[in-house]
Each structure stands twice: as structure tokens, then as C-alpha cells.
Amino acid sequence: MPERRKFSREVKLAAVERLLAGESVAALARELGVVHKLLHHWRAKYLAGGAEALRSPGHHPRGAAVGPPREPPDLEQARARIAELERKVGQQQLELDFFHKALRHVREKRQPSDGPGASSSTPRSKR
Template sequence: MARRQRVIDEDKKLELVQRMEAGETVSKLADEVGISRQRLYEWRDHLRVRGNLKSRRRGRPARVAGGLVGDLQLQSTVDPPAPQEKALTKARRRIRELEQKVGQQQVDLDFFREALRHFEEDQHRSSALGETGSSKSSKR
């Protein structure tokens, strides 16, 4: 059964981010409140980008007889994302893609290094004294 996350109000989040930026260890703050360190970093980034820590409700909006709750109000009151925010989101996406690519390249490199090591060991063994330089024959 999934554990329900506790709700932390905006003032407490702001206090924690300020303490974090003042130099307190993130692990200590996260343990104190019972959240992950990553959550603190998310709040800090959210504050830097949006200027506030108001949480956005996740998930599907509730349904009412005429459609979704607040469907029309949301369209008229929500401003489009700022160009700076769009650029930041795009940059983060690109960074994530490049990190994945670098990770895959490292896996490939490790694989080929190991294959080369095996190949060199086989070459070294076959050139040792008393052995022939030819490949193994298949016996049936």
C-alpha cells in the first residue's frame, strides 16, 4: 500500500529552502521534515523559476455535470509559460537526453573494453611457447 505524502504549506517550504540556501545540509533538512532531498531541490528550482512555491495540483481535474471543474476558468486565468521558463524546460530536456546518451556510450565502451581484453588474452595464450598459432580445430 502506498504511503500518503504529507502536505507542507508554502511558508514551511520557503523556510526550508532559505535554510538550505543559508548553508544547512540538505540531508539534515530532509530528515527533519521527512521528505527526500530531491524534493528540497525541486522546491528551490521551482522558487527560482516561478518566484513562489504554490503547489500545482497533480492528476486529473474533478468532473462535474458540464465537464471538468474549472476547465474554462483555467484557460482564461493561466498565463502562458514565460519564454525563460520554456527555454529552461527545453534545456533540461536536452541535458537529460545527453546524459542518457553519455550513459549508453559508457555502457558500450565498457562492453568493448571487456571484449578487447578477452581477445588480447586469447592472442597472448595462443602465442605462448609450446602452442600453435592457429585457431582451435573443430572435432566431431
């Protein structure tokens, strides 16, 4: 059985930030060489506990402080709000892409109004 790869908190955090910005899970999983379930797991841990939740378990001596000191609650709230807004921006970009494609599709299907058999742009007179 191959040895499990270990990823630093920075790598995990960067991956989660890319996901929250709307990047494809499948593309990111291919790029990092991991299964998509692992990316979903990292994202869930981050959403539940922030960057602190992405640390590697079991690699800290007993009694030692784990990671940097806790940030003040207002800073944590600000970071959570930033992550939420980044998710929204990513979602909006996906929606914009969808509507651009739909508009292009409609324009391609629309008949030109100046070709043979086209109706005039003004109503007919009733003389």
C-alpha cells in the first residue's frame, strides 16, 4: 500500500480558497494529484473551523501550543465574511459564463431580419 502524502496547511488552505472562489473540484484534484473527496473534506473542515482546522493531526508534542495564537473574534468574522464573498463572486462568475453562452446560442439561432422573406420593420398601411 503506498504511503499517504501529507500536505501542509498552506497547501490545503490555498486549495480551499481556490474551491471557494469557484474553481472546479475535478480540475484542482487532477492538478494536485488527489481524489476529489479529499478536497471536499478539506473544504468542510475549513468551513467548520477555519484555517486552524486544516492542520495535520497527531504531529504535535503533548502540552505544546498548536499553531499560532487564536485570532480575535472580529478578525475571524472578517475572514469568514471574505470567504463567503469570494464564494459568491465565484458563483456569479459561473452564472455570467452560463448567460454569455446562452445569449450567444440565441443570437446564432435567430434569423437575420434583412434576408429574403423577412418581414418589414414597419407595419403595413391599410390603404
